[in-house]
Amino acid sequence: xxxxxxxILILFGLAVVFGIxxxxxxxxxxxxxxxxxxxxxxxxxxxxxxxxxxPGCRPYAEAIAxxxxxxxxxxxxxxxxxxxxDLLDVEAIPLDAEHGEEKPKMxxxxxxxxxxxxxKCIQACPVDAILGAAKQMHTVITDECTGCDLxxxxxxxxxxxxxxxxxxxxxxxxxxxxxxxNLIATDRGRGELQQQEAH
Amino acid sequence: xxxxxxxxxxxxxxxxxxxSTRTPIRKAPLPKLLYLPLQQHIGMAASPMxxxxxxxxxxxxxxxxxxxxxxxxxxxxxxxxxSIGPHPVPHASGLDSDCIVIExxxxxxxxxxxxxxxxxxxxxxxxxxxxxxxxxxxxxxxxFPTDVKLHLGDHHIVNTLIINAAECExxxxxxxxxxxxxxxxxxxxxxxxxxxxxxxxIMIGIEDNKSHAIHTLESVLKGCELNIDIRVVPTKYxxxxxxxxxxxxxxxxxxxxxxxxxIGIVCQNVGTTAAxxxxxxxxxxxxxxxxxxxxxxxAQPQNLDALxxxxxxxxxxxxxxxxxxxxxxxxxxxxxxxxxxxDQIPVIKTTNCIIAASEDEMPPAPPxxxxxxxxxxxxxxxxxLLPQQLYWFAKGREFDKAKHHNLFDCIECGACAYVCPSSIxxxxxxxxxxxxxxxEEAEQRKADHARERFEARQARLEREQEEKEARRKARxxxxxxxxxxxxxxxxxxxxxxxxxxxxxxxxxxxTAAAVARTKLKKAQKALDxxxxxxxxxxxxxxxxxxxxxxxxxxxxxxxxxxxxGAGTGEAAAGPxxxxxxTAAAVARTKLKKAxxxxxxxxxxxxxxxxKLRATLTTLEQKADEAEQAFKAxxxxxxxxxxxxxxxxxxxxxxxxxxRAAVTKLERALAKTEDEQARTEIETELTAARDKADQLNxxxxxxxxx
Numbered sequence: 010x011x012x013x014x015x016x017i018l019i020l021f022g023l024a025v026v027f028g029i030x031x032x033x034x035x036x037x038x039x040x041x042x043x044x045x046x047x048x049x050x051x052x053x054x055x056x057x058x059x060x061x062x063x064p065g066c067r068p069y070a071e072a073i074a075x076x077x078x079x080x081x082x083x084x085x086x087x088x089x090x091x092x093x094x095d096l097l098d099v100e101a102i103p104l105d106a107e108h109g110e111e112k113p114k115m116x117x118x119x120x121x122x123x124x125x126x127x128x129k130c131i132q133a134c135p136v137d138a139i140l141g142a143a144k145q146m147h148t149v150i151t152d153e154c155t156g157c158d159l160x161x162x163x164x165x166x167x168x169x170x171x172x173x174x175x176x177x178x179x180x181x182x183x184x185x186x187x188x189x190x191n192l193i194a195t196d197r198g199r200g201e202l203q204q205q206e207a208h
Numbered sequence: 209x210x211x212x213x214x215x216x217x218x219x220x221x222x223x224x225x226x227x228s229t230r231t232p233i234r235k236a237p238l239p240k241l242l243y244l245p246l247q248q249h250i251g252m253a254a255s256p257m258x259x260x261x262x263x264x265x266x267x268x269x270x271x272x273x274x275x276x277x278x279x280x281x282x283x284x285x286x287x288x289x290x291s292i293g294p295h296p297v298p299h300a301s302g303l304d305s306d307c308i309v310i311e312x313x314x315x316x317x318x319x320x321x322x323x324x325x326x327x328x329x330x331x332x333x334x335x336x337x338x339x340x341x342x343x344x345x346x347x348x349x350x351x352f353p354t355d356v357k358l359h360l361g362d363h364h365i366v367n368t369l370i371i372n373a374a375e376c377e378x379x380x381x382x383x384x385x386x387x388x389x390x391x392x393x394x395x396x397x398x399x400x401x402x403x404x405x406x407x408x409x410i411m412i413g414i415e416d417n418k419s420h421a422i423h424t425l426e427s428v429l430k431g432c433e434l435n436i437d438i439r440v441v442p443t444k445y446x447x448x449x450x451x452x453x454x455x456x457x458x459x460x461x462x463x464x465x466x467x468x469x470x471i472g473i474v475c476q477n478v479g480t481t482a483a484x485x486x487x488x489x490x491x492x493x494x495x496x497x498x499x500x501x502x503x504x505x506x507a508q509p510q511n512l513d514a515l516x517x518x519x520x521x522x523x524x525x526x527x528x529x530x531x532x533x534x535x536x537x538x539x540x541x542x543x544x545x546x547x548x549x550x551d552q553i554p555v556i557k558t559t560n561c562i563i564a565a566s567e568d569e570m571p572p573a574p575p576x577x578x579x580x581x582x583x584x585x586x587x588x589x590x591x592x593l594l595p596q597q598l599y600w601f602a603k604g605r606e607f608d609k610a611k612h613h614n615l616f617d618c619i620e621c622g623a624c625a626y627v628c629p630s631s632i633x634x635x636x637x638x639x640x641x642x643x644x645x646x647x648e649e650a651e652q653r654k655a656d657h658a659r660e661r662f663e664a665r666q667a668r669l670e671r672e673q674e675e676k677e678a679r680r681k682a683r684x685x686x687x688x689x690x691x692x693x694x695x696x697x698x699x700x701x702x703x704x705x706x707x708x709x710x711x712x713x714x715x716x717x718x719t720a721a722a723v724a725r726t727k728l729k730k731a732q733k734a735l736d737x738x739x740x741x742x743x744x745x746x747x748x749x750x751x752x753x754x755x756x757x758x759x760x761x762x763x764x765x766x767x768x769x770x771x772x773g774a775g776t777g778e779a780a781a782g783p784x785x786x787x788x789x790t791a792a793a794v795a796r797t798k799l800k801k802a803x804x805x806x807x808x809x810x811x812x813x814x815x816x817x818x819k820l821r822a823t824l825t826t827l828e829q830k831a832d833e834a835e836q837a838f839k840a841x842x843x844x845x846x847x848x849x850x851x852x853x854x855x856x857x858x859x860x861x862x863x864x865x866x867r868a869a870v871t872k873l874e875r876a877l878a879k880t881e882d883e884q885a886r887t888e889i890e891t892e893l894t895a896a897r898d899k900a901d902q903l904n905x906x907x908x909x910x911x912x913x
Contacts, residue, residue, distance in 0.1 A: 055655040057662050065662065136661040155658045178247070181301040182647055183639040186576070 045097075046074045052092050056084045057135035058157030060109045065135065078102070083109035084156070115156035115171040117149045123168035130160035130169060210411075210437055213459040215452045217588040218444040219623045221378050221543065223417060227509040228381045228502040233389055235513045236499075236526050238316060242284055242517030243307045243554040244270070245297040249351035251277030256308055262289045265319035267493055270308055273340065279353045279557075280343035282493040283310055284515035286317040296553050298539050300546040307554070310517065321491035332404055335488070342487035343494045343557075348372055348383075348477030349450070351558040354484065357474055358404045364469040369407040370457060371398060373414040373421070373478045374441060374448035377541030380561040382498040383478050385511040387414075387421035390482055391428040397481030400488050402434060405474055410436045412478075413453045417443045445543065446621040450475045452590050464617050479560075499555055501527040505534040505564035514555050520562055521551040527564075535567040542570065543622040577630040585624035585634060591617045595624040599634055602641035607648070610641050618642075690867065694860050697907045717767040724760035731755075788838040795831035802827050863907050866900035 049070035056066070061081035063069040073079055079093040080102045087104060094101035104111060119130070119139075126144040131137075138154045141147030149160075161169045174180070247253035254271035264270055264283040271281035287310045294304035327335055340355035371394070375383040387394060402410055414422055422440060429436055441447050441456050451462045453475065460471050468475050479497065486492045495516055502509035507528035514523055520537065538545045539553070541561055563570075585595035593614055601610035618638050625634040802824045873893040880886050 050659070053655070054651070055658040055662065057658070066659070135665065136658050137665050138661075153658075153661065155654075176301075176303065178297070178299050178301055178303050178305050180647070180650075181299075181303060182643040183300070183636070185640045186633045186636040 043071075043074055046070050048096060049073050049093065052085075052089055052096065053082060054085045054089065054155075056155040056157040058084060058155070058159060060084070062108065073097070078105065080105045081108045083111055086111035114174040115158070116151050116154045116174050117156065117158070117160055118170045118172050119147055119149055120168040120170065121146050121148060123166050125166055127165055129163040129165065133159045133163045135159060210439055210457075212439055212441050213456055215447070215455040215590055216592045217590045217623060218446065218452075219588050219626055220443070221445055221626060223443070224379045224502070224542075225381050225384070225417070228379070228500050228511060229384060229388075229420075231508070231510045233385050233498055233511045233513050234526075236515070236518060236523055238285060238312055238314065239515070239518045239522040240312060241290070241519070242287075242310045242312060242515060243295050243297075243519065243552070244281055244284070244310065244517040245295075245305055245307045245554065245556055246271055246281065247297075247305060248281070248516075248556040248558065249279045249345040249353055251275065251279075251353060253306070254278060254281045256292055258289050258292075258308065260289050260291055263287070263313075264289060264310060265317050267319045267321050267495060269341070269343075269493070270310075273343075273353070277353055277356055279345040279351075280341055280493070281308070282343055282495050284495040284517050285310070285312045286315050287312040296550045298548065298553050298556055298559060302549055323489040323491045327400060327488050328403055335400075335404060339484060339487055342483075342492070344480065344483045344487055345494065345557050346477055347479035347483060347494075347497060347557060347560070348448075349558065351556075354476070354480055357476065358401065365472055366405045366469060366474050367408045367472040368458065368474075369398075369402055369405055369410045370454060370468075370473060370475045371410070371412040371478055371481060372448060372450065372453055372475055373412050373418075373425075374453055375418070376415060376443070376445045376448035377543050377561075378445070379502050379563055380500050380541050381502075382500045382511055382560045384418050384421050385500075386478060386482060386498055387418070388424050391421075391424045393482040393485045394425075394478050395428050395432065396485035396489060397476075397483070398436065399434065400484050401474075401476060401481060407474070408435075410434060411457050412436065412438045413447075413457050414438060414440055415443045415447060416440045445623065446590055446619065449590060449619050449621060451619065464614055494557060497555070497557060497559070499523060499559055500561040501564070502561065503538075503564035504566035504569045505530050516557060517554045519552045519554050520548070523555070523562060524551065524564055529564050533566045534564050536563075536565045536570050538563040538565060538570070543626070544620060573633065574631045576632050579630055579632060582629060584627045584629065588623040588627050590621060590623060591619055593618055595634055598641070599632065599637050602637040605644075607641055607645045611645055615641055615645070686871075690864060694864070697860055697863075717763065721760065721763035721767045724763040728757055728760045788834070788841045792831070792834035792838045795827070795834040799824070799827045799831045859903065859907055863900065863903040866896065866903050869896045870900050 046067070047070075050067050053066040053070055059065065060083050061069045061072075063072055069077070069081065073093065079097065079099065080090050082089055083104060087101075090104060091101045093099075117138075124141075124146045126141060126146060128141065128143050128147070130147060131139045131141055135157060136153055136155055138150045139147050139160060140150055156171065156174075158171055161171060246256065252273075252275040255274050256271045258264060258270045263286070265286045266283060268283045269280050270283050270289070273280050290309045290311045292308050293306060295307040295309065296302070297305045297307065299305070324330060324335070324338065330338075336355050336358050339358065340353070344354040346352040346354060346357075373383055373387060375381070398410060412425065414425070416422075422438065425438055429438065439457050441453070446452055447456055450468060454468055454471075454473055455461055458473065460473070462468050462473075463470060483494045483497075487494065496513055497516065498511050499514045500509075500511050501523050506524065507530065510527055512523055512526060520539075524534075537548050537551060539548050539559060539562060540546060542563060542565075545561070545563070579596060579599060581596060583596065585599075586593075589595050591614075597613055598610050598615055598618070601607070601613065601615075615638060620635050620638060622635050625632065625636075628634060802820065806820045806824055870893065873889055873896055877886060877889045877893060880889060
C-alpha cells in the first residue's frame with residue numbers, strides 16, 4: 010500500500026513541478042501573434058495587389074494560417090504555392106484561375122503627356138511608388154513598382170500601361186539546358202515512326 | 209624556389225598554345241569605329257561624361273566611375289563621339305548594352321598626360337585614386353576594379369601578394385607573350401602594388417609550360433630589391449584559378465564565400481600589374497590590352513595589342529581569317545569562354561582571347577545522355593564539390609539543396625563537363641541554378657523592400673486617420689460645450705437684448721431713411737434738369753418725385769417711431785436689478801445691526817434707547833421700501849423677458865457667430881507666417897474677442913436665475 014502511495018505521490022509531485030515549469034515558460038516565453046503568419050508573409054511576393062481577395066499580402070497570410078487555400082496568389086505563381094505547401098505540409102495545388110493567371114513581371118508606366126494630375130493612382134499605389142502632386146504630372150518609380158496593377162483602374166484618362174520588365178544584362182538569367190530528346194542514340198526517330206503508323 | 213602544394217582534381221586538356229606564340233606581339237590596326245561598353249567590369253556601370261558629337265582625345269576620360277566598385281572609361285584613340293546607346297557587348301546573354309561609339313580620326317592624338325615621378329612620396333590614398341582615375345580593372349577574369357583590391361590593406365592584414373601568371377586555359381597566350389616582351393613593366397607594376405600593400409612575401413605563380421617567360425622574368429628579377437619568388441607550378445587546368453593558385457602556392461584554402469584577403473593574400477593578374485605600371489609611370493589609362501587571336505580558322509594566329517573597343521571583326525581581319533572555315537567564334541578560352549554570334553562585339557578590358565574555330569576543332573556538343581554516376585566529375589572538381597549531386601539538384605530545381613551543397617563555390621571551370629562520359633553540359637546546369645538562386649534572392653529582397661514600404665504607408669495612413677479623428681473629436685467637444693453654454697443661457701436675456709435689437713433695427717431704418725432721402729434728391733435733380741431743358745416726360749418725373757417724397761417721409765417716420773420705441777424699451781428695462789437687490793440686503797443688515805444695538809442697550813440699561821428705537825423704525829421702513837422696490841423691479845424684468853424671448857435667441861446666435869469668428873481668426877493666425885498679415889489678423893482677433901466677450905456677458909446676465 011505504502012509503495013503505491015509513494016508512487017502516486019512521486020508522480021503527483023512530478024506533475025506539479027512540470028506543471029509549474031510549463032506554466033512559467035508559457036508566460037515567460039510567450040510569442041506575440043502567430044509566427045506562422047510571419048513565415049507565410051515572408052514567402053508571399055508583397056505586391057499587395059489584392060488579387061487573392063484580401064487587402065494585401067499580410068491579410069492573405071493570416072487567412073492561409075486560418076485554413077484558406079494556398080493557390081490564390083497569381084503574382085507568386087506555382088513556385089510560391091510549392092513553397093507554401095512545403096511550409097504548411099499540405100498538397101501543392103495548381104493556381105486558382107479565378108484569381109488571375111501567372112504573368113511575366115510587369116511594371117507600371119504612365120504616359121506622361123496624357124496625365125492630368127488627378128493623384129488617383131498615387132492614392133491607389135500600395136507601396137508609394139508613384140510620384141506627383143495635384144495638377145502636376147505623375148510618374149512611376151520603376152524600382153519601387155511591384156507591378157500590382159492597382160493604379161490602372163482608377164486612372165480617369167487611362168494613361169497607365171503595364172509593361173513587361175525588360176531583360177537587360179543585369180537581370181538576364183542563364184536558361185536551363187535544353188532537354189535532350191534522344192536519350193538513346195539507337196532509338197532516334199522511333200517515336201515519330203510510330204506516330205506515322207498510327208495515322 | 210619554394211615548395212609547391214597541390215589542389216584537388218584538375219584536367220589536362222590539349223594546350224594549343226604554340227600556334228599563337230610564334231610571332232611577337234603586333235599592334236592591331238586602328239579600327240574605324242570603337243564600341244566602348246559602359247560596363248566592362250563587376251559593379252556599377254560607368255556614367256558617360258561626353259555628348260554625341262564631341263571630339264575626344266586619346267586617353268581622355270569619357271565615363272566616370274559610379275560608386276566604390278566601378279571603373280572609369282577612356283577614349284582609346286582620338287575621334288568624334290558618334291553615339292551613345294545599345295550595341296552588342298561581350299556577354300553570354302548576347303544582349304545589347306549601352307556603349308559609347310567613337311569614330312576614330314586616324315590621328316591617334318594623345319591628351320596631355322604625365323606619370324607620377326616618385327610615387328613613393330605620394331599619399332597611398334592619392335596613388336590609389338590615380339589608379340582609379342586610370343580605369344584599371346582586373347584583366348584576368350571578372351574585371352574587378354583594381355583600386356578596390358589595393359584598398360583592402362585598410363581592412364585586412366595583407367602579408368602575401370600573388371601575381372597570377374599561370375594562364376592555364378588552352379589557346380590563351382596573352383599573358384605569356386606579355387611576360388616574354390614586357391617583363392620590366394610587370395616588375396614596375398609589382399613595385400607599385402607592393403608599395404601600397406606592403407606584403408612580406410611576393411610570389412609569381414607560373415605554369416611550367418612557359419619556359420621562355422620564366423626565363424625572361426628571372427633575368428629581369430635579378431638584382432631586384434623586392435623579395436619576389438617565382439614559383440613554377442605543374443601545368444594542370446585550372447591552376448590559374450585564383451583559389452587554386454593560392455592553394456598551390458601557400459597550401460591555404462580561401463574560405464567558402466570569403467575573399468583571399470581574409471587569409472592575408474591579394475592576387476593580381478600579370479596584365480593588371482603592367483596596366484598599373486603604365487598608369488603610374490606614364491599616366492596612361494587602360495585603353496589597350498593584348499588579345500590572343502587564334503583558332504584553325506585564322507591564317508596567322510598571334511597576339512595583338514588591341515585598343516579597347518575594337519570590334520572582333522577587325523582583329524580577325526588582322527589575323528587573316530578564313531571566312532569559309534569559321535564555324536564558331538569563341539570569346540575567352542575553350543573551357544570558360546562563351547560562343548558569340550556577332551563579330552561586331554568589341555574587345556573589353558577582360559577580353560584575353562578570341563578563338564575562330566573550325567568545325568573539326570569545336571564540333572557541336574554531342575547530345576546529353578543520362579548520368580551514369582561514374583563519379584569522374586567529382587574526381588576532377590578543383591573546388592572539391594559533388595558535381596553530380598549539384599547536377600541532380602539543378603535539374604530537379606531543388607535550388608536550396610544545391611546551395612547547401614556549396615554551389616556558389618563552383619568556379620565554372622568546366623573540368624567536370626570536360627570529363628563527363630555522358631556529355632552532360634554540367635556547367636550550364638550550375639550557371640542556370642546560380643542565376644535562378646540569385647534572381648530568387650533579388651526577388652526576396654525586393655519583396656521585403658515592398659513590404660517595408662507597404663507597412664510604412666499603412667502606418668502613415670493610420671496616423672493621418674487618427675489625427676483626423678482627434679481633430680473631429682475636439683470639434684465635437686467644442687460644439688458640445690457651446691451647446692451646454694447655450695442651454696444655460698436660455699430664458700432671461702432682457703436688457704441688452706432688448707436694447708440691442710431696437711438699436712439694430714434703428715440702424716437699418718436710418719439707412720433706409722438715408723437711401724430714401726438720396727432718391728428724393730436725385731428725383732428732384734432729374735426733374736429740375738428736365739424742366740430746364742424742357743425735354744422728357746415731366747409728368748412721369750413728377751410722379752417719381754412724389755413717390756420718392758412719400759417714401760422718404762415714411763422712412764423718417766418709421767425711424768422716429770423706432771427710436772422712441774427703443775427709448776421706452778430701455779426705460780422699461782428700468783433700474784438695475786442687482787443694485788436693488790444689494791440695496792435691499794444692505795437695508796436688512798442695517799436693520800439687524802440696529803436691532804442688536806437696541807437689544808444691547810436695553811439689556812444694559814443704557815441711555816438713548818428712544819433714539820435708537822426711532823432709528824430702528826426708520827430703518828425698518830427703509831428696508832421694506834428697498835425690498836418692495838426690488839420685487840417690483842424683478843417682476844417687471846420677468847415680464848419684459850417673457851416679452852423678449854425671441855430676442856434672446858437672436859442674442860445667442862450672435863454670440864455663437866462671434867465665437868466662431870474668433871476661432872477662425874485664431875486658426876488663420878496660426879497658419880499665417882507673414883509678419884504684416886499677422887499683426888493685421890491680431891488686431892482683428894482682439895476686436896472679435898471683445899465683441900464675443902461682450903455678447904457672452906450679456907447672455908450670462910440674461911440667463912435665468
